[in-house]
Amino acid sequence: MKIVKLTKKNLTSVIKQAKHYLEKDGLVVFPSDTVYGLAANALSKTAIQKLYQFKDRPVNQSVAIAVANLNSAKQYFRINTVQQSLLETLLPGPFTVVLESRHKAITQLEAEDQTLGMRIPDYFFTKALSQSIDSPYTATSANLHNKGPHYSITALLNSLSYKKKQLLDLIIDYGSLPHNQPSTIINLTGNKIAMLRQGDYLFKPVLNQKVISVEQTQLLAKQLLEKYLDQADNKALVMILQGDLGTGKTVFTQGLGHHLGINNIVSPTYVVYYEYLTQNPLIKKLHHFDLYQLESPEDFEPLAIDKLLIPNNLLVFEWGEKLGSIFSLIKNRNTLIILIKINELTRNSREFAVYQLS
Numbered sequence: 001m002k003i004v005k006l007t008k009k010n011l012t013s014v015i016k017q018a019k020h021y022l023e024k025d026g027l028v029v030f031p032s033d034t035v036y037g038l039a040a041n042a043l044s045k046t047a048i049q050k051l052y053q054f055k056d057r058p059v060n061q062s063v064a065i066a067v068a069n070l071n072s073a074k075q076y077f078r079i080n081t082v083q084q085s086l087l088e089t090l091l092p093g094p095f096t097v098v099l100e101s102r103h104k105a106i107t108q109l110e111a112e113d114q115t116l117g118m119r120i121p122d123y124f125f126t127k128a129l130s131q132s133i134d135s136p137y138t139a140t141s142a143n144l145h146n147k148g149p150h151y152s153i154t155a156l157l158n159s160l161s162y163k164k165k166q167l168l169d170l171i172i173d174y175g176s177l178p179h180n181q182p183s184t185i186i187n188l189t190g191n192k193i194a195m196l197r198q199g200d201y202l203f204k205p206v207l208n209q210k211v212i213s214v215e216q217t218q219l220l221a222k223q224l225l226e227k228y229l230d231q232a233d234n235k236a237l238v239m240i241l242q243g244d245l246g247t248g249k250t251v252f253t254q255g256l257g258h259h260l261g262i263n264n265i266v267s268p269t270y271v272v273y274y275e276y277l278t279q280n281p282l283i284k285k286l287h288h289f290d291l292y293q294l295e296s297p298e299d300f301e302p303l304a305i306d307k308l309l310i311p312n313n314l315l316v317f318e319w320g321e322k323l324g325s326i327f328s329l330i331k332n333r334n335t336l337i338i339l340i341k342i343n344e345l346t347r348n349s350r351e352f353a354v355y356q357l358s
Helices: 011-023 045-055 081-090 123-131 155-158 162-166 214-231 249-259 297-303 325-329
Strands: 002-005 028-030 038-040 095-101 115-119 170-172 184-187 193-195 203-211 238-244 273-277 287-288 313-318 336-346 349-355
Touching: 011 028, 011 123, 011 170, 028 123, 038 045, 038 349, 081 095, 081 238, 115 214, 155 170, 162 170, 203 214, 203 249, 214 238, 214 336, 214 349, 238 249, 249 287, 249 336
Parallel strands: 002 170, 028 170, 095 184, 238 313, 238 336, 287 313
Antiparallel strands: 028 038, 095 115, 184 193, 203 349, 273 287, 336 349
């Protein structure tokens, strides 16, 4: 068992050591965006057996894997277009997402229904580690089965017997981590988002409603705005709209505008962003974005979104599936985030699935 102290200055050296031990089927304790984690090569049967032995984990219990990005994820998970759009909003971040497995990783890591958990953490060390190795690695917490997670290496070592310590090849000590909850686990294999474990972030279902007209769509927008309006004095309200072309994203935004005394809202497809002054004391400005034509994080820089995330502002993002890494900026500020997924049922009917991030 080797222990190394991690600093920002020796990151490259520590990553090389972690890569070495993972390629040799070793177990590596590492810091993450939530708790101290335990990494093993997800393509090595020897490494995975060693991990289960260390954790005393029942062999029929699944373990999530970490990948570098969504392109890498597609090698190991079956991801449809609907799931893709939501994943682009959530990740990277403190979520474990359950998806259908392609059975490329060691199958012992899968659940009995042949699903597998995926993590793409938004954390400097895990990003560097994922970029340095070709294979995915396990993203389970570094604790024994049915024991609590650890936020310091001292606490971890105090919980282990000599025999357990000898199973660990490398321990990367980054001091005491913030006491964040383990990742929120959500299952995307069904028709709706199902939460399996609540972490610091939770997409809480608000409503699922069918509409059959423009008027009903705009009434729904008004009702949702009224639900959250009293919180606008303390934080920015952010509504993220996801749906195919022609499903009613702009119609919904017009409904918000009507309730705020704005009657000239049009889609900002070609200019990306419009700003409107309102006649409501709680929402002073409505910022309306259409992200359809944006392709990279650099395209967001001129928008200065970070300066708009202040109380009494309402930000509405059409094509919210294109937010990508900007979502991390939004969720880490003083914001109330509402995710609205719009599905076309027939030519004239739509289904609105609404979730609140808390």
